[in-house]
Amino acid sequence: MTEAQASTGWDRNQMAARAAQELEDGYYVNLGIGIPTLVANHIPDGVEVTLQSENGMLGIGPFPYPDEVDADLINAGKQTISALPSSSYFGSSDSFAMIRGGHIDLTVLGAMEVAENGDIANWMIPGKMIKGMGGAMDLVAGVKKIIVVMDHNSKAGDPKFIPECTLPLTGTNVVDMIITNLGVFHRPDHDSPFELIELAPDVTVEEVGEKTTAHYVEPVG
């Protein structure tokens, strides 16, 4: 993030660290590309999670040493990775069977917009080059818990947590938690509104209110 874009609250790593606090021992987790990938660097002590890569692997290890790079061992972002003694490999249909089938406990994704009803848009901006949704639609449809990590406002300053998505949707009523540089919104189920449950250091409830157009429940007191 450049100086011009710098904003208050958490930086990318701190947002990832906050998301990592949602990990529970024994979880199987899929991390999206970008800030979500950083979550792997902040797994709490005593918590053992297995990372899934939707191109066909459970048990993603760290980036390889330069002399251990293997073109046949990549993550869904096409980066070279390493395996763990507990890793397993499988094909794409098995990989998405475990995603669609509800066997993955948690996914952390980036987003361009999240609506107050839990809709998410993170794959396409009409008029610009369209790259495709990859596995994002399958992940939001199938994974048990969906956490979005994103900047609170766009580079132009526009709110990203909004009443209704304006961009083509990735999924409807699927997001459970939103972590932005300003704080954390959570809802206990998909019929409830989001609630502001946590603020980043030096961020006030008023500041969040000024920078958000979505309706949400403010903390009491």
Next chain:
Amino acid sequence: MQKIYLDAAAALDGLLFDGMHICAGGFGLCGIPERLIDAIRDAGTKDLTIASNNAGIDGEGLGKLLRTKQVKKMISSYVGENKEFERQFLAEELEVEFCPQGTLAERCRAGGAGIPGFYTKTGVGTVVAEGKEVKQFDGEDYILERGIFADLCIIKGWKADKSGNLVFRKTARNFNQPMATAGKICVAEVEEIVEIGELDPDCIHLPGIYVKRLIDGSPYDKKIEFETTRDREAA
């Protein structure tokens, strides 16, 4: 039963025709059937509809068939990192059907298993659902997706025995496994062909019934899209 062919051109002989549908395995540049792609380029077969998770990158993988304008339509989930693709798509020279990655994998698995359609939650309420039947099961909406069954499947494996039993290596398995099943005939290229009996029957990823023609495409110079490493000191 002779499945082994001298090279990719020989293995594809008699199978290619203009306007055909092809399933091509691989994820990014990982596990792509590059020898077979080269042979299709050299054959000049036109107006292809290709189901493949990605469309290669500029000058690599299926990017080679884009450059020669042999592709009419791609069915893919992600096509970034490809300037020629972008140019042809924006100029409306190339048709694209975006398909969620898991739906694409299942469409191939289903097609290959004789299942013409299935219902999935993926894409409900999005542009992917447009024009598709919506059905409720247990109070939730699902959309109908069609199985894919192509004229030809091209895949890349690691090792195969002479009867076509095949194993993949690490994450190079990806779409190669479901796509091998999703068509009238599958041609496989591998890094090594071994004698019958050398592969453990309990460890076969793709039984030989799916592999009708086979070539040893070695030596391979596998490309990496994003080489990421860590320092020794950090350990």
